[in-house]
Amino acid sequence: MSRSRRFKLRIFRVVVLLLMGAFFLMPVGAMLEFSTRGNEVTSPRTLDAWLRIAQTPGLVKGIVTSLQLAVITSLGMLALLLPTMVWVRLRLPRISRIVEFICLLPLTVPAIALVVGLKPLYVWVNINVTPSVLALAFAYLILVLPYSYRSLDAGLAAIDLKTLSEAARSLGAGWGTVMLRIVIPNMPSAILNASLLSVALVLGEYTVANLLNFQNLQVEVAYVGLTDANTSTAVAVGALLLAFILLMVLTLVGGRLQQQHYIPGQRA
Amino acid sequence: MSAAGNPAVTTAARPDSGGRQRSLSWLGAMPFFVYVGIFLLLPTAIVAIGSFTASGGGVTLSNFAGIDKPFMVKAFTNSLVVSSISAAAGAILGAVLAYAVVTGNPNGLLRRIIMSASGVLAQFGGVALAFAFIATIGSVGFVYVFLKDHGLDIYANSVWFYEPPGITLIYLYFQIPLMVLVFLPALDGIRPQWREATESLGGSTWHYWRYVAGPLLAPAFLGCTLLLFANAFSAYATLSALLTNGGSYVPLQIQALLTGETEQSQPGLAQALALAMVFIVVVVMSLYALLQRRTSRWLH
Numbered sequence: 169m170s171r172s173r174r175f176k177l178r179i180f181r182v183v184v185l186l187l188m189g190a191f192f193l194m195p196v197g198a199m200l201e202f203s204t205r206g207n208e209v210t211s212p213r214t215l216d217a218w219l220r221i222a223q224t225p226g227l228v229k230g231i232v233t234s235l236q237l238a239v240i241t242s243l244g245m246l247a248l249l250l251p252t253m254v255w256v257r258l259r260l261p262r263i264s265r266i267v268e269f270i271c272l273l274p275l276t277v278p279a280i281a282l283v284v285g286l287k288p289l290y291v292w293v294n295i296n297v298t299p300s301v302l303a304l305a306f307a308y309l310i311l312v313l314p315y316s317y318r319s320l321d322a323g324l325a326a327i328d329l330k331t332l333s334e335a336a337r338s339l340g341a342g343w344g345t346v347m348l349r350i351v352i353p354n355m356p357s358a359i360l361n362a363s364l365l366s367v368a369l370v371l372g373e374y375t376v377a378n379l380l381n382f383q384n385l386q387v388e389v390a391y392v393g394l395t396d397a398n399t400s401t402a403v404a405v406g407a408l409l410l411a412f413i414l415l416m417v418l419t420l421v422g423g424r425l426q427q428q429h430y431i432p433g434q435r436a
Numbered sequence: 437m438s439a440a441g442n443p444a445v446t447t448a449a450r451p452d453s454g455g456r457q458r459s460l461s462w463l464g465a466m467p468f469f470v471y472v473g474i475f476l477l478l479p480t481a482i483v484a485i486g487s488f489t490a491s492g493g494g495v496t497l498s499n500f501a502g503i504d505k506p507f508m509v510k511a512f513t514n515s516l517v518v519s520s521i522s523a524a525a526g527a528i529l530g531a532v533l534a535y536a537v538v539t540g541n542p543n544g545l546l547r548r549i550i551m552s553a554s555g556v557l558a559q560f561g562g563v564a565l566a567f568a569f570i571a572t573i574g575s576v577g578f579v580y581v582f583l584k585d586h587g588l589d590i591y592a593n594s595v596w597f598y599e600p601p602g603i604t605l606i607y608l609y610f611q612i613p614l615m616v617l618v619f620l621p622a623l624d625g626i627r628p629q630w631r632e633a634t635e636s637l638g639g640s641t642w643h644y645w646r647y648v649a650g651p652l653l654a655p656a657f658l659g660c661t662l663l664l665f666a667n668a669f670s671a672y673a674t675l676s677a678l679l680t681n682g683g684s685y686v687p688l689q690i691q692a693l694l695t696g697e698t699e700q701s702q703p704g705l706a707q708a709l710a711l712a713m714v715f716i717v718v719v720v721m722s723l724y725a726l727l728q729r730r731t732s733r734w735l736h
Contacts, residue, residue, distance in 0.1 A: 256465060279672065379695065393677070
């Protein structure tokens with residue numbers, strides 16, 4: 169590469185990264201500024217809005233509800249999807265394309281459209297199964313399918329599932345043992361990834377909850393925002409920063425797990 | 437549901453004739469199919485069938501006639517305009533940012549940070565995004581007040597924050613990161629040798645982009661733009677949190693029809709709108725899949 173072109177490329181990169189950095193950091197900074205404002209224009213910086221999070225019953229309840237939903241959805245996703253994907257790979261490879269198609273289907277049915285069809289279904293669920301807000305997990309399991317499928321599929325592709333399961337079966341292991349002691353321990357980062365994607369999606373979900381008249385975290389944040397925008401902004405920026413930290417940790421931990429299991433000793 | 441799968445698990449292990457084994461294998465996948473049948477395929481079918489059903493029963497197209505009304509046409513126009521412009525602008529800006537990332541150190545800290553940040557921000561399309569921009573360029577937002585104090589009133593002519601231009605700007609906040617995520621693999625597939633080959637044949641930078649890199653990247657770029665369009669078109673939460681009094685966008689019209697407290701709520705029309713949305717997204721995503729296949733011929 170010639171010297172002048174390298175110089176031009178360098179200028180281009182610096183300019184692009186600075187402008188984009190400004191565009192993406194400005195709202196985060198503005199949210200921090202907004203959430204620490206006092207009541208008057210001249211009043212000093214205050215953390216009142218942040219402290220009010222814990223004193224707003226709706227928000228606390230919303231946070232607890234959404235965390236419960238996140239755990240239920242992640243576990244339900246693993247319990248439903250992982251055995252099916254293993255089973256299909258081993259016994260029914262012919263229908264793997266159908267399973268993939270179905271799992272990716274929620275990408276083409278917008279949540280706002282799906283909820284129109286879910287509405288009458290939830291009338292039935294609320295009466296016959298449970299009126300609890302946790303029933304939302306049924307719908308959330310569908311919403312997380314595409315992301316979980318991709319993550320688990322990548323994990324399963326990286327291990328020699330057929331050999332491993334046949335070895336275990338020939339030693340007398342049942343399917344439960346194969347799942348719990350062979351498959352799961354061999355793909356920790358894929359399972360962690362799928363779970364965290366599900367958690368992130370559930371914690372940020374608003375469409376389905378709002379239109380089915382359930383109160384989860386995001387619905388509460390939007391509601392509180394009508395009267396106390398500072399507190400809602402504090403929750404929003406807090407959640408964003410938390411997501412950043414989680415993802416950073418995931419990148420570091422995920423990379424390490426992957427190294428241990430799939431490419432041992434590569435970095436000698 | 438899992439009860440249906442259990443006998444299959446225990447009996448499939450028993451030695452048995454081939455035919456019986458195969459039919460029992462199917463049972464192992466049953467819980468999954470039953471679940472998606474109830475919570476994914478059934479709702480979709482309710483939408484599809486409901487939009488062709490009259491309120492008294494019987495097949496009808498009258499539900500779609502409701503889309504003809506001026507405010508519905510405006511909702512579709514607004515949704516399509518915001519989605520198209522935010523997709524096009526997001527694709528261009530995202531591609532530029534992705535190029536700036538790719539030309540750096542592939543294992544560097546900067547690249548890792550930008551990829552992680554893109555992963556978070558591409559999903560940041562909910563309620564929080566509305567608050568982020570209210571705090572930035574809302575009527576008491578930090579940046580707006582700062583600019584106004586320094587003699588630049590961005591709302592001098594009209595308050596466009598709650599109008600399509602404002603929504604488009606807000607959407608860029610998740611469109612650009614999504615473009616970085618989906619377009620970067622294609623850029624990574626470009627080999628430096630191709631540029632060297634162009635140069636050794638006497639080609640300039642312009643020739644390289646016009647005849648080598650451009651045509652190779654075009655299908656990926658178009659495909660990613662379509663994905664961004666579908667992404668913006670399906671978005672609802674930000675609109676709902678920002679326009680609390682409703683607005684002329686398809687998702688907000690569906691919301692009004694679904695939550696309308698008056699007796700004149702029209703489930704048929706809501707279903708017709710939902711089906712129209714699904715139709716548009718399915719067409720766009722199918723084109724995306726086609727272009728992805730074409731891309732993978734050279735790149736990846």
